[in-house]
Amino acid sequence: MRATGTALDVLVIGAGPAGVSAALRAGALGARTALVTRGAFGGMAANDGPVPVRTLAHAARLLREARQMGAYGIEVGEPTLDYRRLLARAGEVVQEVRSHSALRGQLEAAGVVIHEHAGVARFVDAKSVETERGHRLRAGRIILCTGGVSRKLAVPGSELTETHSDAWALTSVPESMLVIGAGATGVQVASVFGAFGSRVDLFQRADRILTTEDADVSAAVAAAFRASGIGVHEGFGNIERFEQTPGGVRMTYSKDGVRQSAEASLAVIAVGWVADTSALNPGAAGVELDARGFVRVDSHLRTSAPGIYAAGDITGQMMLVPQALQAGFVAATNAVRGDVEELGNPVSPIGSFTDPEYAQVGLTEAQARAAGHDVVVAVAGFDASTRPIIDGRPAGFCKLVVHRARREVLGCHVVGERAVDLCQVAAIVIASNMKVSELARLPLSFPTYAGILGLAAARAAHALGLGAREEVDALGV
């Protein structure tokens, strides 16, 4: 067992976005800090989540674009996919992102000692941790940033199912695929493999896919998926079991006493994310979990154990990279300076790189109405805007939810090309409390996707009796 000499001020466990941010902040504040992680630096975000997934989504886009070329006078023939080559490319991208990241250098410059590939770390007591590869580390403050893992289904035969990580590691595109769970992960898996030529069936227990999106977004993405050949089964019932078949796997499920089954080459489970705490032995340090199994934290990101903080997916709060970075910063600030900062509730755009893309920021229409806001809703179709028509991508819409009296945007919901980018602009509008009429009058560049936001704002301003719509429509953005 290798023990570090004197105790550290701060030990951060897990080098995903939350842990890297926490360690950087603690080091920058002058604390003697170490960062210990099971595997490679960067966590899921770099190695198994957004970076490889976005690479596959990009390949899906390239296939789509190759098929569109004929309409623009370019003949290239039907594209074919070499999946092994694509996976190699995803690996290269992960390496490239890693080698261009300034974070490791910044951590070293801040004096943070990095223990990478240390194996699983586990609490010995509330101040010390040991790792599988023999490090023993002691610190006055400990920040838990060990992220999460895919939730398993507790049904017979669940060992026959795969996770999104297994799906990325296939050596060829499966002929067919069942995707179970239609949150951000499930729809991404379904969209990518549908584009690669698998026959995909997406099973969602709730009565609509993407339950955390505006209902119009769920409906539009489901309709687009169906139009592209993906089977979308909403409110399908309960899974009874999985069984091996000669060609792959069979899922048996039932609803209202009626039993049905579906078969495919493989089944991918994407029914949610749970904290990765089993190996950490949090009980030895007095760290309590909540009913869902996430580490319970207060607004300062303090756990139930004095001197132990947690940030990122392990807390079960918004499970996204920017939020993990922010939480790591807050937890480390509090660990070093003494509980001076709260996490707060910043404006948080969310979106996914499916085809079609979808994104949101702020309140959905239903949330705004449930909160008692008197709202005006304005929708601009992509087909009413010049740029999507130029690009041959006229499907989609931008929906604004606007507070009638305050004339401020409460929410923006987009389906279609560059939806995620469009919502970043809307996030700035919301964060700055800009009036919708000011947004409508802003001379956004022409012809752009951001212009659709201006068009929706003009329609909202018109509905509020502010008279901007005709002027903007006349410009034909």
Ligand SMILES: Cc1cc2nc3c(=O)[nH]c(=O)nc-3n(C[C@H](O)[C@H](O)[C@H](O)COP(=O)(O)OP(=O)(O)OC[C@H]3O[C@@H](n4cnc5c(N)ncnc54)[C@H](O)[C@@H]3O)c2cc1C
């Ligand atoms: C398929 C997919 C796509 C996604 N796409 C996006 C996206 O487009 N945009 C976005 O913002 N977010 C996306 N996310 C979510 C995002 O990846 C996570 O919210 C983010 O990675 C959380 O960061 P974290 O630091 O909390 O945890 P992680 O990134 O999971 O890092 C945790 C680290 O802790 C290590 N660890 C775990 N247990 C131990 C232990 N006992 N000892 C030592 N080390 C340990 C792990 O090996 C890992 O390195 C996606 C997620 C998935 C699954």
Ligand SMILES: NC(=O)c1ccc[n+]([C@@H]2O[C@H](COP(=O)([O-])OP(=O)(O)OC[C@H]3O[C@@H](n4cnc5c(N)ncnc54)[C@H](O)[C@@H]3O)[C@@H](O)[C@H]2O)c1
């Ligand atoms: N692009 C992105 O930003 C992105 C991509 C992937 C994941 N993520 C993050 O990762 C987190 C986890 O995402 P996720 O999609 O894995 O989980 P999730 O909890 O967001 O979605 C799981 C879905 O599975 C459904 N479900 C639950 N039990 C089921 C069952 N037995 N059968 C069928 N359906 C069932 C739920 O209704 C839900 O819609 C999210 O909070 C998200 O923030 C983000």
